[in-house]
Amino acid sequence: MDELDTAILRHLQEDARQSNRAIAQKVGIAPSTCLERIRLLRRRGVIRGYHARVALPALNRGVQAMVSAQVRPLNREVVAAFEQSVSRLPEVLSVYTMAGSDDFLVHVTAPDIERLHAFLLERFTERREIVSFRTSIIFQHLANPVLEPLAEVNPAP
Template sequence: MDELDSAIVEHLQRDARQTNRELARKLGIAPSTCLERVRALRNRGVITGYHAAVDLRALNRPVQALLSVQVRPLSREVIEGFKTYAAGLPEVLSVFVVAGSEDFLVHVAVPDVDQLHSFLLDRFSKRREIVNFRSSVIYQHLSNPVTTPLGPAE
């Protein structure tokens, strides 16, 4: 990734809907060069897709929580099965397989705390492989809209 590639990626993360001409103008390059570079970034797997950011409140999902989940027995089959199960639930935004005392972090968004409680009772309490779970309600969620390359570790 050179500086131009990094600038293209940064601009597209801020606004993926801009036209190739607009992007080229902002970067001070020819539209054909810009298009070539964007295609190369996609082909190299740097740009993996485009998405629309949504407001969870507008979707009646203002309450977010992180669920720490411990499963047993620890086996590939159990881990893959739970990962697939959790990722398929409509309340789930993300599933992270982690190291440490818990095996998963599951990010959910629901209409209210009562729905979170029902989700935990109906979807997690009945799963045989889950031996423990804890929930942490998220008061505020900030994320960086732009991911930039990091230099080599020193």
């Protein structure tokens, strides 16, 4: 990625609905050049898609939590089955497979604390492979809306 690709990507991350012509004007290139650059970014897998950011409370998901879970036995089949089944639950936003003391971190939502508690009792305590889990309520979630490439570090000789 060069500086032009980075600038185009920054503008798309700020507002993916803006026109190609508007982005081209902002970065100082022809619309046809901008369109070709965006196509190449998609083809190379840099741009993986476009989505609408939705307010979770508007979807009756006012409570968020991170659930750390340990599973046993820790083998490929158990890990894959857990990832697949949990990621399909309607309350689950994301499933992270981790290294360290916890095997998974699951980002979940619920309408309220009572429904979160019921979800955990129904979906986590009854699974045989889960040997322990901890829940942390999320009070606030801030995200960086625009990501840029990090500088490469050259290893010391």
